[in-house]
Amino acid sequence: MRPPITHINLLQRTAAVHTVSWALALSLALTVIGTVVHGSRLRSQSNEAIRQRDDVAQQLKQLQSRMAIQSGEQAKSVAALALRKEADVLQPQAQVAQALIDAVRNAEGGRTDEFARPLAAMTGLNEPGLWLTALTVSAGGKRLELQGEANNGASVLRFARRANESLQPLTMRLDSLELQPTAGAAAASGAGTGAVSFHLH
Amino acid sequence: MDFGINNNKGWAVIDCDGPSLCAVSLKTGVRTGERPQVLTVAELAGHGPDPDAAALRDLMGHVDRSLPVLITLARTQYQLRVMPEPAVPQREMQASLRWSLSSEGDGPLDDIDLAWMRIPTEDQLPSRPRQLYAVMIGKAWLTARLSAWRQAGVRPKVVDIRETALRNIAGAIERPGEGLALVSADTEGVGMVFTHQGSLYLDRYIEQPLAELQAADPATRLRLHERIAVQLMRSIDVIGRNYPFMPVTRVVVAPALEAVGLLEFLTAQLPLTVEPLDMNQVFDLSKVPALAESSALQARCLVPLGAALRSAKVTV
Numbered sequence: 001m002r003p004p005i006t007h008i009n010l011l012q013r014t015a016a017v018h019t020v021s022w023a024l025a026l027s028l029a030l031t032v033i034g035t036v037v038h039g040s041r042l043r044s045q046s047n048e049a050i051r052q053r054d055d056v057a058q059q060l061k062q063l064q065s066r067m068a069i070q071s072g073e074q075a076k077s078v079a080a081l082a083l084r085k086e087a088d089v090l091q092p093q094a095q096v097a098q099a100l101i102d103a104v105r106n107a108e109g110g111r112t113d114e115f116a117r118p119l120a121a122m123t124g125l126n127e128p129g130l131w132l133t134a135l136t137v138s139a140g141g142k143r144l145e146l147q148g149e150a151n152n153g154a155s156v157l158r159f160a161r162r163a164n165e166s167l168q169p170l171t172m173r174l175d176s177l178e179l180q181p182t183a184g185a186a187a188a189s190g191a192g193t194g195a196v197s198f199h200l201h
Numbered sequence: 202m203d204f205g206i207n208n209n210k211g212w213a214v215i216d217c218d219g220p221s222l223c224a225v226s227l228k229t230g231v232r233t234g235e236r237p238q239v240l241t242v243a244e245l246a247g248h249g250p251d252p253d254a255a256a257l258r259d260l261m262g263h264v265d266r267s268l269p270v271l272i273t274l275a276r277t278q279y280q281l282r283v284m285p286e287p288a289v290p291q292r293e294m295q296a297s298l299r300w301s302l303s304s305e306g307d308g309p310l311d312d313i314d315l316a317w318m319r320i321p322t323e324d325q326l327p328s329r330p331r332q333l334y335a336v337m338i339g340k341a342w343l344t345a346r347l348s349a350w351r352q353a354g355v356r357p358k359v360v361d362i363r364e365t366a367l368r369n370i371a372g373a374i375e376r377p378g379e380g381l382a383l384v385s386a387d388t389e390g391v392g393m394v395f396t397h398q399g400s401l402y403l404d405r406y407i408e409q410p411l412a413e414l415q416a417a418d419p420a421t422r423l424r425l426h427e428r429i430a431v432q433l434m435r436s437i438d439v440i441g442r443n444y445p446f447m448p449v450t451r452v453v454v455a456p457a458l459e460a461v462g463l464l465e466f467l468t469a470q471l472p473l474t475v476e477p478l479d480m481n482q483v484f485d486l487s488k489v490p491a492l493a494e495s496s497a498l499q500a501r502c503l504v505p506l507g508a509a510l511r512s513a514k515v516t517v
Contacts, residue, residue: 002398005372006318007511010279010338010360011347 095131121166127159145201152194174200213264214505218275221246226265227509237513238485250275257353269358279338286331325446366507372399373483380447385455397447414461426466456496
């Protein structure tokens with residue numbers, strides 16, 4: 001068997017350079033292809049991101065719309081709360097009125113005139129956070145007792161001062177004030193709520 | 202060495218030696234048992250070893266352009282020498298050869314390109330120091346020629362030398378175990394290559410202008426023929442002493458450009474078998490009848506055809 005024959009090529013160095021050139025060209029081509037493929041993927045991902053952005057924007061619009069609706073509902077709720085507060089504020093007056101009605105109903109002999117003047121004086125009073133639970137006129141309209149509850153003692157003091165100012169033309173005066181923490185306030189005294197029941201006479 | 206060239210189709214070969222340009226196309230991709238087929242042959246007279254671009258373009262018009270191009274150089278364009286093979290790995294061979302050549306006084310070798318091929322003796326003479334052929338070519342010259350060739354549309358894949366081209370033909374007609382001498386004459390001299398198992402072991406070139414032989418009287422011609430014969434016998438003696446495993450018992454004489462009687466002289470005078478080279482024995486010339494019929498054209502195309510055998514598996 002013949003040994004392998006060696007051939008001469010004086011272009012071997014140039015051929016090597018060409019090999020390097022081809023390798024570089026191939027590398028460049030692969031880089032370009034990779035860039036194109038990567039660019040295509042990026043473009044695809046970009047399109048997907050744009051689509052997601054548009055979806056999110058659409059969802060955001062829908063949410064904003066729903067939030068606007070809910071805001072309207074919340075506004076209505078706020079209005080309801082305001083009404084509720086207003087009702088709460090009016091409740092003591094209503095209680096006063098109810099107490100007056102009860103007092104009138106319990107009045108003896110129909111001597112309404114004896115009660116009319118102190119009652120008229122009291123109906124003009126309104127102290128927020130204070131409501132009356134009992135109003136008693138006795139001694140022919142000369143003695144007045146008030147019982148009620150307040151959010152704090154200061155309200156009671158203000159009410160008592162204004163009541164005396166209103167009763168002054170009738171030569172009546174509330175001289176005694178008894179204050180007691182309400183049962184709930186006593187239980188939560190550590191929290192410092194300040195609610196009191198009072199008795200003025 | 203032949204790196205990166207793996208061609209099994211054939212070659213388009215351009216040879217720029219001598220007063221004419223020659224181009225051949227050879228199909229080597231043939232079925233087992235068939236000979237490489239010569240597809241085209243062209244010769245352009247009146248051009249030297251550095252032809253102009255127009256001549257090269259003209260020549261390229263006569264070859265199969267689908268084949269890779271190989272160019273064979275003139276002997277004056279490169280140097281070939283035998284030198285000891287450095288005991289280094291193959292990857293360091295180039296540097297080692299350059300160092301060896303520079304230390305021998307050949308001066309700086311940065312301006313040359315170098316190729317090499319072993320003279321295989323390791324199997325037959327394992328204790329003998331190994332030798333190799335080194336081929337040197339001027340880098341600047343080759344670069345300039347490459348540029349000129351490329352401007353003419355010639356982009357060679359291989360640049361080869363004449364000795365290996367002739368070796369390929371000798372290797373194709375070798376018989377098993379023999380050493381073969383192939384003698385060929387061109388316009389400037391007579392070349393001899395001695396091969397065994399397809400490898401080149403010795404080469405000789407006797408400068409003997411063909412014109413001088415043609416113009417010589419019978420006595421002078423006899424003296425010139427004797428000079429060639431003596432050189433041939435000395436070379437055979439060198440082979441016998443240095444490579445005893447390859448006895449040269451047969452001399453094959455290639456076709457000549459002109460009939461100067463060398464074949465007849467050697468046949469009559471040498472104590473060896475001397476035979477003419479039958480190109481039909483190596484090549485299928487059926488597509489180029491002009492080549493088949495012309496010994497002169499065969500002589501001119503001998504080197505390019507031999508170079509084109511570099512990728513062929515020829516068994517005769």
